[in-house]
Amino acid sequence: MAVNPAIERVTDLEEVPRRSRGQAAVADFCRRRPLGAIAAAAILLMVAVALAAPLIAPYDPVAVNFGAMLDAPSAAHWLGTDSFGRDVLSRLIHGSRTALLVGFGSSILSATLGALLGVASAYFGGRVDLYLQRVMDIFLSFPLIILALALVTILGNALPNLITAIMIPMIPRCALVIRSSALSIREMPYVDAARAAGFGHGRIILRHMLPNVMAPYLIMVTAFLGQAILLEASLSFLGLGVQEPIPAWGLMLRGAAVEFAEAAPWMAIFPGLAISLAVFAFNLFGDSLRDALDPRLRTQ
Amino acid sequence: MTAATRDGVILEVRDLVKHFPVGGGLFSGPQAMVRAVNGVSFTIRKGETLGLVGESGCGKTTTGRCILQLERPTSGSVVFEGRDLTTMDAPELRKVRRTIQVIFQDPYSSLNPRMTVGQIVAEPMAVHGLVTDAVKRQARVRELLGRVGLLPQHAARYPHELSGGQRQRVGIARALAMEPSLIVCDEPVSALDVSIQAQIINLLEDLQAEFGLTYLFVAHDLAVVRHISDRVAVMYLGKIVELAPRKELYDEPLHPYTRALLSAVPIPDPELEMRREHIVLKGEVPSPLKPPPGCVFHPRCPVAIDRCSMEVPPLREVKPGHWAACLLA
Numbered sequence: 001m002a003v004n005p006a007i008e009r010v011t012d013l014e015e016v017p018r019r020s021r022g023q024a025a026v027a028d029f030c031r032r033r034p035l036g037a038i039a040a041a042a043i044l045l046m047v048a049v050a051l052a053a054p055l056i057a058p059y060d061p062v063a064v065n066f067g068a069m070l071d072a073p074s075a076a077h078w079l080g081t082d083s084f085g086r087d088v089l090s091r092l093i094h095g096s097r098t099a100l101l102v103g104f105g106s107s108i109l110s111a112t113l114g115a116l117l118g119v120a121s122a123y124f125g126g127r128v129d130l131y132l133q134r135v136m137d138i139f140l141s142f143p144l145i146i147l148a149l150a151l152v153t154i155l156g157n158a159l160p161n162l163i164t165a166i167m168i169p170m171i172p173r174c175a176l177v178i179r180s181s182a183l184s185i186r187e188m189p190y191v192d193a194a195r196a197a198g199f200g201h202g203r204i205i206l207r208h209m210l211p212n213v214m215a216p217y218l219i220m221v222t223a224f225l226g227q228a229i230l231l232e233a234s235l236s237f238l239g240l241g242v243q244e245p246i247p248a249w250g251l252m253l254r255g256a257a258v259e260f261a262e263a264a265p266w267m268a269i270f271p272g273l274a275i276s277l278a279v280f281a282f283n284l285f286g287d288s289l290r291d292a293l294d295p296r297l298r299t300q
Numbered sequence: 301m302t303a304a305t306r307d308g309v310i311l312e313v314r315d316l317v318k319h320f321p322v323g324g325g326l327f328s329g330p331q332a333m334v335r336a337v338n339g340v341s342f343t344i345r346k347g348e349t350l351g352l353v354g355e356s357g358c359g360k361t362t363t364g365r366c367i368l369q370l371e372r373p374t375s376g377s378v379v380f381e382g383r384d385l386t387t388m389d390a391p392e393l394r395k396v397r398r399t400i401q402v403i404f405q406d407p408y409s410s411l412n413p414r415m416t417v418g419q420i421v422a423e424p425m426a427v428h429g430l431v432t433d434a435v436k437r438q439a440r441v442r443e444l445l446g447r448v449g450l451l452p453q454h455a456a457r458y459p460h461e462l463s464g465g466q467r468q469r470v471g472i473a474r475a476l477a478m479e480p481s482l483i484v485c486d487e488p489v490s491a492l493d494v495s496i497q498a499q500i501i502n503l504l505e506d507l508q509a510e511f512g513l514t515y516l517f518v519a520h521d522l523a524v525v526r527h528i529s530d531r532v533a534v535m536y537l538g539k540i541v542e543l544a545p546r547k548e549l550y551d552e553p554l555h556p557y558t559r560a561l562l563s564a565v566p567i568p569d570p571e572l573e574m575r576r577e578h579i580v581l582k583g584e585v586p587s588p589l590k591p592p593p594g595c596v597f598h599p600r601c602p603v604a605i606d607r608c609s610m611e612v613p614p615l616r617e618v619k620p621g622h623w624a625a626c627l628l629a
Contacts, residue, residue, distance in 0.1 A: 189410035193471075196368050197424045197478060198397030207423075211414035 029292055036288020042281040050096040059087035061094040061247045070264045080266035082252070083259070088266060092274050094247040099278060101159070102232040106167040107224035113167075114174025115217050119209045121175065122182035123201070133179075136172035144169045148231055152240045162241055166231050174220045181213045188212075215293040222286035226279040233275045249275045308346040310482060310514050311367065316340040316376035318362050322589070335588050336362040338538035338596075339376070341615070344482070349508065349515040351529030351546070353522060353561070357585065359538040360518045364484045367516065368402055369393060380482070398428050401475035405487035407467035411459040417470050418455030421445065424478045444473040448503060465496035472503065482514045489524060501528055522565050526550055531621075534558045537596040538588060540615055544622040554624040557597050595627065603628060 030037040049056065058078075065085030073080045079088040121132045139147065151165035185191065186209065194208045235241030236250030244251065252271035260267050318337040321330030337359040344350045354360045365371045367378050369385050378385045380400060385393065404410035411420055421441045424430075431437040442452040448469040459467055468488065475483055485504065489497040501524060507513060519525050525532055526546060533543040534557065542555040553559045560579040567573045581600045586592050592599050598608035607627055615625040 189404040189406060190412045192365075192370050193402065193404065193410055193474065194412075195370060196397055196400070196402045197427070197474075198394040199423075199427055200394070203427065207415075208412050212412070214414075 029288070033288040033292060036285055036292070039281045039284035039288065042277070043285055046096055046278060046281070047100060049093055050100045053093050053097055057087075057090035057093040059090040061086065061090045062245045063087075070260065070267075072264070073266055079270045080264065082264070082267050088252070088270055091247040091252055092249070092270055095249045095252065095271065095274070096278075098159075098242055098246065098248040099229045099232060099275075102163055102166060103225045103229040103282070105163040106170065106228045106232075107221050109163065110167040110170035110224060110228075111174045111217055111220040114171045114220065115178045115210060115213060116205075117171065118175040118178030119182040119185075119205050119213060122179045122186050123205050123209060125186075129179075132175075136175055139169065139172040140176070142169065144227065144231060145234060148235060149238070149240060152235060157235075157240055157243060159242070162232065162235065165235075166228050170224050170227070174224070177216055177220060178213050181216045182209055185209050185212050219286065219290040219293060222282060222289050226282035226286065229282065230275065230279050249278075309343045310346045310381060311344040311516070312377075312379040313343070313363070313367065314341050314377045314379065316363065316366055316378065317374045318359075318366050318371055319374045332589050335538050335591055337366065337373075338591065340535070340538070340540050341376075342533055342540060342543060344514055344516060346481070346514055347508070347512050348530040349517050349528055351525035351532040352516060352518045352535060353520060353525050353532060354535035355520060355585065357588065358535045359588070360520075360535050361486055363535070364402070364486050364516060364518045368400060368484055369397070398424070398478045399480050400482045400484065401478055401480035403468070403471050403475055403483060403485045403488045406491050407464050407471060408459075408491075410471050411467055411474075413459055415458075416455065417445070417450075417457050417459065417462070420459075420470060421455070421473045421477050424474065428478060430477075430479065440477070441473075444476055445470075447476065447507075448473045449499070464492055465499065468492060468496075468500055469503070472500075472507070476507065476511070479511075480513070482516065484516045484518065486518045487520070488517075490519065490521065497524065504528065522561065534561065537585060537591055539596055539625065540623075541597065541626070542624045543615070544624075548619075548622050554618055554622065554629040555597075555626045556601050556603050556628075560602075595625070 063086065065081070068077065068081045068085040070083055071077050071081040071085075077087050077089070079092065081087055082091070117132060117136075121129045142150075147169035148165045151168055152162060155161035155165055191204060191208055194204045199208075232241055232248070233250030233253070236248045237254045239254065242248035242251050249271040253268055253275070316337055317335075317339055319333040319335050321332075322334055323331030340359070340363055342350065352360045352363065362371060366373045367380075367385075369378070373386055376386070380396065383396070385396065388396065411417075415423070418438070418441050421444055422437050425437055425440060426432075431440050438455075441455055445452060445454055450466060450469050450473070454462070454466070454470075459470065462470065471488075488504070489500050492500060504515065505528060508515060515528070517525060517528055529546050531543065531545050532549045533540050534549070534555065535541065536557050542549065542553065542558045544554075549558065550562065553562055556579075560581050563577065563579045567576065579602060581602075583600050586596070586599060592609070594607075594609040594611055595601070595604070595613050598604040601608065605628070611627060613625045613627045615623050618624050618629050
């Protein structure tokens with residue numbers, strides 16, 4: 001063999017049983033960010049409750065019982081009943097489905113679309129970037145809830161429309177953050193290598209750039225989750241979101257806050273607590289995840 | 301093939317210019333131009349290695365990037381196998397790109413961290429339809445990895461699990477996967493340990509002999525360039541100041557800048573090193589924003605005369621095959 005077989009040391013190639021990268025990362029996260037881990041546990045609990053809602057809810061959440069209207073918390077109804085005699089606990093449990101569906105649906109969709117737009121904007125640069133960014137700026141000039149309100153008014157308030165209405169205002173916020181990460185990725189030699197290899201724009205964006213903005217992407221998803229849940233509750237509270245009799249936390253608050261705040265405070269307190277805790281858990285987890293994944297994003 | 305590929309010329313760069321605009325806002329034009337490459341011409345024959353040396357910022361990397369069409373040149377032409385790349389449209393260029401490949405300086409950022417070595421090497425073959433069958437492609441990946449001195453098991457690894465030298469080998473395998481005829485090596489060993497440098501250089505030479513590759517070898521290390529090149533071009537401030545066969549350039553440099561550059565290379569013998577003449581250039585490299593008039597080297601040239609600040613010396617063939625851009629050469 002004329003060729004120099006200068007193989008570097010190969011002793012490290014024995015297949016040492018290694019813990020997968022994922023497992024190691026989770027363990028590391030729990031050790032370094034106990035608060036984030038607690039929040040993650042709360043989120044998992046919430047997801048479990050939502051999935052198992054029909055099994056664990058003591059009553060049918062929409063069953064009206066005129067014999068038990070406005071009952072205070074008791075052994076039969078742990079968190080009391082509302083003005084139609086519906087069990088508050090059961091409605092809370094089923095309401096978590098609405099909250100999580102809208103929360104995950106709109107945050108994942110908005111972050112994904114935002115990431116695509118942000119990466120494309122950074123990759124193409126020049127005019128495309130300039131025009132895309134100005135359109136984003138227009139959207140950014142509206143507060144989240146105003147834009148969501150306008151959209152839900154136009155689209156109507158079926159659940160998919162609600163998700164769309166909450167998703168669209170969040171897209172530019174995500175696109176902005178992802179774009180800034182993608183700008184630095186674009187200058188990486190491996191992107192040059194992909195261009196020099198004659199790969200198409202789509203392949204470079206999807207295969208070489210998007211996977212490398214995963215950290216900010218995950219951060220945006222978790223950051224939006226809390227906001228989306230809060231937004232859904234706000235819209236429902238204002239009567240533009242989920243409609244009766246579907247159980248939703250914001251809707252429960254709407255029925256309760258006005259007339260029965262004094263007579264049956266449990267009707268308002270528990271859904272309010274559920275919203276606060278859920279949003280708090282998601283935000284806490286999002287913050288910890290952000291710190292763990294990308295300390296540079298801390299100021300945003 | 302055609303008249304354009306006469307004498308086995310594979311690449312001809314003619315009057316290549318790349319200016320980068322600086323400053324300027326949304327409505328105003330650019331405030332200034334960085335003249336990174338300012339009229340560079342050379343040819344590379346099939347199977348040879350042309351070394352391109354110069355200090356940081358002299359435009360050697362930009363020249364390489366312009367040949368690869370990673371930067372669109374401001375003017376000038378890059379004729380590869382008889383066809384001008386600068387006037388090609390995107391789909392046509394995409395096909396040609398396969399035959400001109402690149403090896404980057406930094407082995408840490410030139411591999412996508414989210415792809416395994418196997419995926420990195422296999423991707424170009426799949427995209428260009430070189431090996432369409434997935435099983436055969438895996439076999440080809442293993443073959444290529446073996447060829448560059450890695451093991452088949454490395455295919456399942458991620459770049460962060462490899463050392464710098466191993467990563468550079470992956471970069472070479474990726475370039476080879478496209479079966480190129482020209483490889484632009486952009487400082488391929490500058491980021492590596494000296495012991496690894498030798499391995500990579502030897503590997504590049506072996507591959508050249510085996511596949512008949514042509515290299516444009518961009519580097520600032522004169523010893524490395526001397527080892528690998530057939531001919532050497534010296535760049536200074538966006539221009540080629542001297543171009544000659546390796547031996548001639550190192551033994552009888554004609555341009556004062558080349559002489560200064562060579563005298564800066566230490567000789568590994570303290571006695572000799574003490575006694576020999578050193579040419580120490582005065583001042584700094586002028587800004588490429590505002591290159592000096594006349595010969596770009598005249599403000600620092602030890603032998604400059606008045607004419608040097610007024611006349612731009614053309615790159616002329618002083619001796620057969622030995623070109624220099626100096627009025628006094």
